[in-house]
Amino acid sequence: MSVLDRRRGEIGLGDVASALRSLRPADADDVASIAGVLGFGLRAADLNAQPAPTPAIYDHQRPLTPQRPQQTPSHERLPGWAMPPLLPAPEPLPDDVLPSQIFRESPLAGGGEERPAWLGEAYRLLPQERATPLRHALLPARTARGVLVAALATWRTGSEIDVTELTRLLAEQRMPQRLPSLPVATLERGCQLLLDFSDSMVPWWEDLRELAQQAIAVLGDDLVSAYEFAGTPAEAQRWDVERERLVAWRPEAERPILVATDFGIRGTPSLRHGGAEWRAFVARCVSVGAPLLFFVPWSRGYWPSHLGLHPQIVHWHPATSAAMLRRQRGLSRRVAR
Amino acid sequence: MSHYTPRNFTLPADYCFRGDPRDPAESAADPYIFSREAVIAVDVALATGRPLLVAGPPGCGKSRLAETMAAVLRWNFVYQTITSRTRLEQLTVEVDHLRRLNDAHLAARSTSPHALADRDEEYYHPGIFWWAFDAHSARRRGLPESVARPRSEPRFPGVERKPPDEAREGTVLLLDEIDKAEPDLPNDLLEPLDRGSFGLPDGRTLRAQDGAQRLTVITTNRERELPPAFVRRCVTLLLAEPAREALVAIAAVRAPQAEKTLVEKVADRIEALRQELDESGRRPPGTSEFLDAVNTCQQLRIAVDSPDWEETWQQIELVTLRKPMVTEDERSRPA
Known part of the structure; x- marks a missing residue:
């Protein structure tokens, strides 16, 4: 064999x-x-299906639970939660059931009547109601896992000895104080997910929800903290199920932050992207050493140029692959050095 | 639904394993009630030689299924709980570089001329796949038969059982909580799972012994998604939380001293809690927590007809079933 x-x-x-x-x-x-x-x-059984919708991500199509604060009109709403319109609750079915019976209809009497003239005429089909166009996800299922692993992986010291480094030290007749070990990529730090549910992102709200589910599928529910914001990421908030209240976002040391946003540009490249608040946001992430990534549904020409070298901006697009991201991350690391 | 009789192992008609007196107390498997789905899934995994991937909420008996199957089949049982730091080498073979370096230092100082072993294999540390594929070779750290035994024999990582007369040796291998692993690990496992082999550090390939029987059980709490290529190679079993009647039956074999009225009362509370916690997005209690609650009431001699039952039960429910991570004060405090 x-x-x-x-x-x-x-x-x-x-x-x-x-x-x-x-x-x-x-x-x-x-x-x-x-x-x-x-x-x-x-x-x-589909073992990869999520057992239950995660409470960390607010399902904008789910009827409000009693614990969740009621939604306010769009003009007065708080940023970060309950922005999309909710579907009305289904009408309750009546308690009593009306009697019904199935019986065969006798065939229509015919033969003697004249065939209507219009039956033979050329007629035009009434326009059919248009089917909803198929939505193409910005991060398709086949690439989501690889892209998110490449985007959110950080390095930690591994247990395998770095033989190359050890040989170099010994060849230089230097005795290492500690055994050099190879770094390994890890997702153990999880991520903070900041989702921009502003009006400017309306075409991608479905993708934002999907991104949250995809991140949870890859990292696990416990390792993803999903926040929502409208306009300013520093004001992002999330719903704490245990404490039953909104929690304001703050960066955590060395924990990757993934922001899905269009910088509020509404597809207008000439619009400047509220520079000061975005720069302050980046500076806050830098101060705690948190890796920062932006997933932007617009191409490179629309990206801001004033955010410095720390954040990595990724084109959130079906063609984006893990390999592209690794190359880009490698490049940005070299540039940053 | 019709009764299914497994072809590859023997179980009583009520699918209840009540323990095996031949096992010493420290390694004996607890009683276990199989569901019909579990019996079929295990039987299919044994018939096809595929790994059995068991999913389900924490505490529903996924790991115990593997341990129980080892006892039912009278096979060896080896296991490893997967963490985010588990690597393929830990599960197959690792080289103990530190011990080797230490031996080399000692040998260089001439304090002990035989400190450094002659053969590299002496520094191999066999993982559970090695033990499951070929326990004899693992015990010898891969040293050829022409060489004497290794200087130190590795410890068997589980429960060893002598097969019944004329029966072949078999092993149940449990990889517990695969969803805790880094995303690459399930893909790395395809080689040993698929081909029954893995590479040794010296370039040789270690293959599963011809004729050796093996049942690989992999469990997941579904906290993370597993790669489709991995899932499609496994026989899959989704273990659900037992319903009220099943909980009462489980308590009858796992906590036989407990009063039936107490067990039924706790099972009723579990059902109510499941609904309540599920609606608010919190994790409902599992079977193991149900047994904790029953055992607590039993140990503390709390009877359901005692006047302070309600009050005491509230406390027991809080610590064994609800397990809140925040206090009511914290909850009411403004953000």
């Missing part, structure tokens, strides 16, 4: 067939259960 032949690969119909032959199921129910645990049929 060649080395490659030993590979099992993904589970396929062959595995289902061999399991059914070997286990000899007694009835159709057993067959469905066996196929289900192998990922086939309606009983297959």
Whole structure:
């Protein structure tokens, strides 16, 4: 047997067939259960589906729970929460059920009547109601995992010895005070997610929600703190489920911050991006050593140029890949040095 | 739903494993009630030789399923809890560089001429995959048979069981909480899981022994998503929280001394709490917390018909089931 032949690969119909032959199921129910645990049929469970919507991210389409403060009109609202309109609660169904009966209709009497003339005429189809166009996610599922890992990974000291560095030191006849070890990329610091739910970002509100879910899928619920803001990221807030109140954002030492925003430009490149408050925001992140990334749905020509070298700005686009991000991060690190 | 009889292992008709008296007390598996889905999933995993990926909320019995299967099959049981710092090398083989460096220093000083081992393998530290693939080779740190035993024998990382007469040796390997790992680890595991082999530091490949039986169980709390390529290689089982009747049945085997009225009362409270906490986005209590509550009442001799039951129960519920992370004072304090 060649080395490659030993590979099992993904589970396929062959595995289902061999399991059914070997286990000899007694009835159709057993067959469905066996196929289900192998990922086939309606009983297959999606283990990657989120067990429940996370309370950390506010679902703007969910009816308000009693704990959540009621939404205020858009002009008086607080920044950072409850901005999108809510769907009305469904009408309650009546308690009583009306009697109903199904019966066959006799065919329409016909034959004798003359066929209406308009039936033979050329007629124009009434315009069909337009189907909702398919939405293309800014971060498609196939690339989301790689992009977010590349974007949010930080370095920590690993346990593997850096043989190259050790050899160099010994060759220079220098005895190291401590064994040099190789750094490893890690997501253990999680991230703070600052989502811009301003009017200017309306076309991407769905993407903002999706980004939050994607970050949680990659990092885990406990490691993602999602905040919302409108206009000024420093005023971002999040809903604390345990304490049942809004919590103001503040940067945490060395914890990556990912801001999804368009800088409020509304697609106008000539508009200057409220420079002072964005610069102050960047300075605040720098002061605690928090890596800062901006995901911007507009291309490079629309990006501000006055934010300095610390933040990394990424084009939030379906074509953005993990490799591009790693290259960009490597480049920005070199430039920063 | 029809009763399913597993083909690859034996269980009583009520799917209840009540323990095995042959196991010494310190390594004996606790009683366990299988769900029908779990019985089928384990049977399929054994039939196809695929890893079993078990998902479910904390405390619903995912890890215990693996431990129990080892006891049911009379196989060895090796396990490792995955953390964000777990690497593939820890699970397969690591080289103890520090011990080697130390031995080299001692040998250079001539205090002990035999301090440095002749062979590199002496410094190999076998991980659980090595133990599951070939326990004999792991015990010898990969030294060839022509060489005497290693100077220090590594410890078996789990429970060893002697197979019944004429039965082949088998191992249940548990990788607990895979969702805590860095995102690359599940992909790194494809090689040992897929091919039953991994590379040794000296370039050789260690393969699973021909004929050795193995059941790999991987658990996840679904805190992080797993790579689709990894999930598609596994038999999957989603363990749900047991309903009220199942909780009462579990308590009957895990806490047999507890009064039935007490167990039913606690199970009722669990059901009510699950609904209440679920609606407010908090984590509902699991089976293990239910057993904690029952055992607490049992140990403290709190009877459901005592006059101060309600008051005492409120406190027990708070510490065993609700487990609030903030006080009421903190909650009412302005932000």
